[in-house]
Structures are given as structure tokens and as C-alpha cells.
Amino acid sequence: MSSRSTNRLACALLAAGAVILSACGSAGSAASSSSSTSNSSSTSAASADGSPTPGSATPTSSAPVTTAAEEKLDPTALVVYNAQHENLTQAWADEFGKANNVKVQLRNGSDLEMANQIVAEGTASPADVFITENSPGMNIVEKAELFQNVDKATLSAVPAQYSPTTGKWVGVAARSTVFVYNPAKLTEGQLPKSLMDLADPSWKGRWAASPGGADFQAIVSAMYELEGADATKAWLTSMKENFKAYKGNTTVMKAVNAGEIDGGVIYHYYWYGDQAGTKENSKNTKLLFFGKQDPGAFVSVSGAGILASSKKKDVAQKFLRFVVSKQGQEIVANNVFEYPVLDTRTETNRSLAPLAGLDAPQVDPATLNSSQVVDLMTEVGLL
Amino acid sequence: MSLFRGAPPVFVVLAAAVALLSLVPVAFIVQSLVQAGPARAKALIWRPRVGELLLNTGLLTVLSMAACAVLGTACAFLIERTTVPGARFWAPMLVTPLAVPAFVTSYGWVSVVPGIDGLFGATLIMTLAYFPLVLLPVAGALRGTDPAWEEQARSLGLGPVRTFRRVTLPQLRPALLGGSLLVGLHTLAEFGAFQNLGFSTFTTAIYEQYQSTFASTAGNMLAVVLVVCCLVLVAAEFGLGRGPVARTGSGSPRPHRRVSLGWWNIPAVSGLVAVVGAALGVPVSSVVHWLVLGGRAVWTSTLWDSAVSTVALAAGAALFTTALAFPAAYLAVRHRGRVSAVAERVSYVAGAVPSLVVGLALVTLTVHYVKPIYQTYVTLFIAYVVLLLPRALVSIRSGLTQSRVELEEASRALGKSRLVTLARITVPLASPGLAVAATLVFLAAATELTATLMLGPTGLRTLSTRFWSLSGSIDYVAAAPYAALLIVISLPVTFFLLQQSRRAAGR
Numbered sequence: 001m002s003s004r005s006t007n008r009l010a011c012a013l014l015a016a017g018a019v020i021l022s023a024c025g026s027a028g029s030a031a032s033s034s035s036s037t038s039n040s041s042s043t044s045a046a047s048a049d050g051s052p053t054p055g056s057a058t059p060t061s062s063a064p065v066t067t068a069a070e071e072k073l074d075p076t077a078l079v080v081y082n083a084q085h086e087n088l089t090q091a092w093a094d095e096f097g098k099a100n101n102v103k104v105q106l107r108n109g110s111d112l113e114m115a116n117q118i119v120a121e122g123t124a125s126p127a128d129v130f131i132t133e134n135s136p137g138m139n140i141v142e143k144a145e146l147f148q149n150v151d152k153a154t155l156s157a158v159p160a161q162y163s164p165t166t167g168k169w170v171g172v173a174a175r176s177t178v179f180v181y182n183p184a185k186l187t188e189g190q191l192p193k194s195l196m197d198l199a200d201p202s203w204k205g206r207w208a209a210s211p212g213g214a215d216f217q218a219i220v221s222a223m224y225e226l227e228g229a230d231a232t233k234a235w236l237t238s239m240k241e242n243f244k245a246y247k248g249n250t251t252v253m254k255a256v257n258a259g260e261i262d263g264g265v266i267y268h269y270y271w272y273g274d275q276a277g278t279k280e281n282s283k284n285t286k287l288l289f290f291g292k293q294d295p296g297a298f299v300s301v302s303g304a305g306i307l308a309s310s311k312k313k314d315v316a317q318k319f320l321r322f323v324v325s326k327q328g329q330e331i332v333a334n335n336v337f338e339y340p341v342l343d344t345r346t347e348t349n350r351s352l353a354p355l356a357g358l359d360a361p362q363v364d365p366a367t368l369n370s371s372q373v374v375d376l377m378t379e380v381g382l383l
Numbered sequence: 384m385s386l387f388r389g390a391p392p393v394f395v396v397l398a399a400a401v402a403l404l405s406l407v408p409v410a411f412i413v414q415s416l417v418q419a420g421p422a423r424a425k426a427l428i429w430r431p432r433v434g435e436l437l438l439n440t441g442l443l444t445v446l447s448m449a450a451c452a453v454l455g456t457a458c459a460f461l462i463e464r465t466t467v468p469g470a471r472f473w474a475p476m477l478v479t480p481l482a483v484p485a486f487v488t489s490y491g492w493v494s495v496v497p498g499i500d501g502l503f504g505a506t507l508i509m510t511l512a513y514f515p516l517v518l519l520p521v522a523g524a525l526r527g528t529d530p531a532w533e534e535q536a537r538s539l540g541l542g543p544v545r546t547f548r549r550v551t552l553p554q555l556r557p558a559l560l561g562g563s564l565l566v567g568l569h570t571l572a573e574f575g576a577f578q579n580l581g582f583s584t585f586t587t588a589i590y591e592q593y594q595s596t597f598a599s600t601a602g603n604m605l606a607v608v609l610v611v612c613c614l615v616l617v618a619a620e621f622g623l624g625r626g627p628v629a630r631t632g633s634g635s636p637r638p639h640r641r642v643s644l645g646w647w648n649i650p651a652v653s654g655l656v657a658v659v660g661a662a663l664g665v666p667v668s669s670v671v672h673w674l675v676l677g678g679r680a681v682w683t684s685t686l687w688d689s690a691v692s693t694v695a696l697a698a699g700a701a702l703f704t705t706a707l708a709f710p711a712a713y714l715a716v717r718h719r720g721r722v723s724a725v726a727e728r729v730s731y732v733a734g735a736v737p738s739l740v741v742g743l744a745l746v747t748l749t750v751h752y753v754k755p756i757y758q759t760y761v762t763l764f765i766a767y768v769v770l771l772l773p774r775a776l777v778s779i780r781s782g783l784t785q786s787r788v789e790l791e792e793a794s795r796a797l798g799k800s801r802l803v804t805l806a807r808i809t810v811p812l813a814s815p816g817l818a819v820a821a822t823l824v825f826l827a828a829a830t831e832l833t834a835t836l837m838l839g840p841t842g843l844r845t846l847s848t849r850f851w852s853l854s855g856s857i858d859y860v861a862a863a864p865y866a867a868l869l870i871v872i873s874l875p876v877t878f879f880l881l882q883q884s885r886r887a888a889g890r
Contacts (some may be wrong), residue, residue, distance in 0.1 A: 079841055085856075086852065105842045106842070107841040110595075112594065112595045112597070113594045113595070113596070114597075116598075116599070117597045120750045121757075126758065212590075213594070214595070217595060244581070245581070245583065246581050247579070247581070247855070248855055248856065248857070250855075250856050254497070254857055374595045377595075378427075378432075378601050379430075381430065381431050382432075383432070383592055
């Protein structure tokens, strides 16, 4: 009796699979041709090579062995530990892979998780390349002496302030801290003059951030560098009193947009990305750039480095050179609204305020320390 | 092996190995406490943030369990004991929410009511996602009890409400407690559903520590508290679970007389419509809404690749876990003794450990000590086995209990070897239980998120990991087809389970 129901189950699964497949047979090809300039269509950028083959997509129970073998870490692929937005790095990987006939495989995670992971893996790390959204993660790996020197040519392609003087990694993109606010809740006169103002009791319950994310932790690292440990701890303690925690920068922006909260500390490109797309999560909001070299005007640098333990250093060096090339930087401009480190402009990112005009504070990306910041944030109860 | 008279030695070894494997996460917790040392452990555990999380998590767990108990029992009573119109239609509709992963329910609600958050929002989502876990056993108990009890109570002058409270409810106690325990453990382990809810629990806080530090002492200490919470729940259920119900024989199972609702049909039906609408209608219509908005562009090849990986992984997990659970279940039923009882209980307790902690334990262990299986399918499958073994054990046990040992003895007496007997008598007779075990594991593995994120090989993408990353960046449109496929895969599996549980209950 159970075999009958098992058969029925198998039939149901197969039928469901068949229906979906016939629906997608045409959709798959449409997807690969669609361009991706906004957040909402970003999956097409992340889609891997080729269109689905009907045979392989049928859910059958005999599949596990073969699929497991196919998906095994490809020994010939360049392994990138990627903490950047997946669609950006995937676009780099696809372009580079196509041009050089190389396979590039991503493992996705977040900055400090992967940095500490690489340190735990030590010299046996499977990673060849490490890419982050912010520089503190790069510094952890550099301090553990696990990075290979980046080629001089790659370093000199990028303005010097975006890479550490040691040459252990290279800046590949930049993002500016902003205060996103809801003008229905805050008039221009009521806006904070400095990021430090948000510690004031008058801001209690009125601003948001995503303290568990590497982005916000990088901003705090900059504050730590600019204002010192004591001031940062005091600020974080007041923050704990005043702010509301969300998970992710887009979620913060969405809450501000919905009027749940007056404002939030995020990076600029979440807002530009949404504005270029549906405006769904940002249409009721505006951005405040703090400027005046305020800690809140901090421009964070995304880095890329090559692991000393990599057995594919040549390909890895080539990959980094590609990332900072004009073509690689145009991918930054077209995929996310982060600043290309060359401040490259394309049709897509023309609306961005010039990077040089942001009046960001001078912070050496190589000095930003994350472990002290995470400890502090744990101590005051933000983590 | 005098402890297992006549038990196949291979089974003894396998059962012991599986029990030891299940203990790895618990051992990891103890080890990380020892490693941190009393001073550091105290500093990281006795701090306001932990109190805050304990309050959040505790309130959420208690409220969700209570809400699920009330909602699940009420719905079960309506469909099993009243004349509510369309009971045959409502019964499957009320179980179908199990085919919608909690993170999809959450996504559905957040898209419809963007402001939903905090304790209220989290409780709502947990209740809607998990009340069938109470409904199923309670409905079974309501069907299975002998009506004579209630009839006697009524004949002795008790009104219907007091009869329910004093006679029916005590009989439901084991089912109600068991179901509520499952709700509690699911709530404590839940992670994905809180992503867009602005609500912090231990799991979200542990994950934030993991994101900020990889596997660190601060995260491990939070995991210690979380595991203690889980064990407290298991212990509480164990302590309360022995009901005062006792009788000789099982009575005569016959249909209960259904309560005629009369005008109460209106609120009853409206209530059922509301529950099904909230638990099923909202998430499904949100998914459809985003699918329509996304059009053809969202059906990418990555989606299909993830779907194939998901089904393959889940099938592999189902196969492995069922195969590994069989020896332990076999020993527990056929060679009952102290050791087999301990081995079985160990697996249950270990199964209460949330997948995030299992992930943390295995990542730490493999990266430092077992490098060859680090980031491989081996580690991922070990995690699935540890997490899902208890589900498989329960079903295989009941399957084995129902197949008669005399048939095996006859086979041996007729000269067939132990292996042949096993293959031709025991396994076929226990096959319904094995099928249910495999299906339960399949369903859970197909929607597993945290362990897969932390342990999976580089390049692995499953429907739930992709859904998580897309919905995390509020790309609801791109996330929709992943949610849709998760539901499509889970739906037939859920119905198969429902059918099997009915059959087991003799209907």
C-alpha cells in the first residue's frame, strides 16, 4: 500500500517538475538576455553560464550522486571568497572567465566572517582571492600575514589612497556613509550636523542602523580611528539607548521610507540602486551627506587580495588587474551604485555626486581595526 | 555483546556511531565553555544583551507555543468533533501551511503588511507557520480516544464545556505537550523568518556574531544559552508528559458523535477561513503577486540549478538519515536494553540542538581538526543526519513496532539467515515507517537554511540559501520564484505525510 502512495508521490513530483519546466523553457532564455541595471533584476546578473537543460532539472531521487560530483569544489576553478554583493563579483567572474577561458567559483559570505574564516583556515585555505565590501576585513587577513603582494601594475592603476602602503591588497570600489531620512518626519533644519549628534538623547527612538553588518561596523571603525576609543565607546553606548536595530541596510531604508523611523545610517548606493529601479523602498526618502570630513562622511573602500597559499597566483593576479581595469570598473558602475575607484562614469551611474566632492575624512584604509570595534559593540550590547 | 543478545554487531556499531555523532554539537558546547574559562564565559553570558535576548526569545517561545496550542486544538476540535461544513476540505487546508517554510510565511506577511515587526509580528509568523504541529497530533488523539469516557461524563451530569475540560483535555495532554514542544524547539531554532522582522532572538544574535567574527567565543557563549533553553523545554515536556490517563485495554474505537454547531457555524467557518487565509493565503498570494511583477526574467538558470541541488541534497539526506536511523530504531524495538535506550535518548536530546549551533560546531571542528571534510558534502550530510535523525527514529520505530516479530522468528526458524530475514521480512514490513521517515527528512532538508549556509561546499546554492540572500536585500521580486519552488517541492510531500498519518491512525 505504501508503494502505491510512493508511486503517486513520484508522479506528482514529476508532473510538477514537468509543468515548471515547460514554463521555464522559454523563460530561461529570456532571462539571460535581460540586462541588469537595477536591484530588482540583479539575479540575471548572478545567473551562471548556460540555460537549463530539461533533463537535469527533473527532480528525481537518483540525482544526488551525480549532482554532488558536479558541484564539488572544482579543482581547476579560481576560488573567490566573496563578501561583496554577489551580483557584482559574479559579473566580474563571468566577464573575466569568458575572456580568459577560466572558471571562477564564488563562496559568498560577509567581510569579517570570511576574513576570520581565512585566518582559521590558515595556509590550507581553499581561497585564491578574497574580496570585501569594506577594508577592515582585508586588514585582518593582512595582519595574519596570509596575503601575497598585489602586482605593482594593478596597484598603480588605482589612486594611492584606496590601497594600503604595504601593497598587500588593492581597493576596488568605494562607498560613502549617508544619513537616509524621511522628509515628512525631519525638516532640513532638524537634520543632524554630524554622525556624532545621533548620540544625543533628543534622537532617542528616531534613528536606525544594521549593527550586525560589516558596513556599519566599518563606519564605527572609522569613528574609532578619527575620534578615539573612549569617544567611540560613549557614542556606541548612547546608540544602544537611541537607535532601532534592523537586519541589513535595505531594511533600514525601507523602514525610513515607510515612516517607521525618522532616519538611518547606511551607505549611499542602496538608495541610488532603488531610485534607479522601482523606487519602492526609497521614494519617500532623501539622503544627507555629512561632508566636512565628519566621521559620518566616511568613504569605505572595498578591497581585493590574493592569498599567499593560493596555487593559482598568476590567474589571481590577472583577475585583480581585470577588476581595476576600465572594463572591470565599468562593471562596478553598471551593477551597483558603488563608486568605481577610478570614478568611472557610465550612462547608469551619471547621477552620483562626484567622489572627490564628498569631503570625506582622511582615513587610511589599512589602519581600520575591526576586532576592537566588534569587541566594543559586544561590550555595549549591540551584538 | 551480551547486552544485545542476538543483535547484529554491525547494527550495534552503527547505532553507537550515530549516537556519538549526535553528541558532537553538545560536546562542542561544553568544550567551548571550558575553553573560554569561567571569567570570560561569565563576562560574555552575564551581560545585559543576553538578558535582552533571553527575554525576547523566551517571550516569543512561550507565546508561540500557547498560541499554537490554542489554535491547533481549536481547529482540530472543529474538524474532528463538530458538524462544521466542509470538514473534509478544511482538514488538508489546515495542514498545508507545513509546506510553506516559515521564512516564506514571513516574507509573505512583510510584503503585505510592511510595518509588521517586533514580538507581535514574530509570534504571529511562528504561530501561522507551526500551529499544524499541534493540530496533527491533537486531531489524531481526538479521533483515537474511546467516546465512552465522554459519554460517561455527560451521563453523570457534566456539561459539554466541563466535559471537555475535565475529560477530553487530559486525554489530549500527551499530544498537546508533544506538539507544543515541537513548536517551541522550532521557534528557538528559527532564523530565516526573523530576517525582515526587526526582531532579535538568540539565533539571529549568534548569526550576527558569526558574521562579525566567524566562529568566536562570544558567539559560542550565546549558543550555550540557546542550547540550555532547548534542553529546558525537552526536560519540561518529559516531566509533564506523563498524563494521569490510565485504563485497561484501548477501548473500542468508534466514531464520536459530532457536536452540532447550529448558528455557531458562522463564527466557526469564518475562523477557519481566517486561519487558512493568514497561514496559506497571504504567503501564497504574495509569492504570486511578486511572480507576476517579475514576469519571465526571474526564472533564471541559477534558479533551476538551485532547485536541482535542493532536491538532490534533500533526497541524499533522506536516504542517509533513514539508513543510519534504522539500526538504532531496530535495536530499540527488537533488542530493548539499557544501552539501546541511552543511544536512542541521546539522539533525541541532540536533535533539540538548533541547526545554527550544529553548523557552528561542525565548522569549528572541521576547520581545525578534520580539514579533509571541511566545506564538503560529507560535513553537510553529517549535519543533516544529526539534525534530522530524531524525526526518522520516531517513524521507523513505529513502523517496526507494527510489524510482528513472530514473522521474523518464523523466517529464522525456517532456516533463513539473519540478513535474508532482515531484507525480506523486517524491512518490507517496516516500509511504511521508513517511507514516512524518509519523507520527513526530505521535507526538513529541502528547506534547511543555516547549516547549509555555513557548511555547504563552495558553489552550492539551494533554494533556501538563494531565497535568503535575495529577500535579505529586499529583492522580493527575484526571491519569489525560489519561494514558489520551495512550496511546489514541499506540497506533495506534505500531503503524502498527511495520508500516511491518517493510515497509521486507521482511517
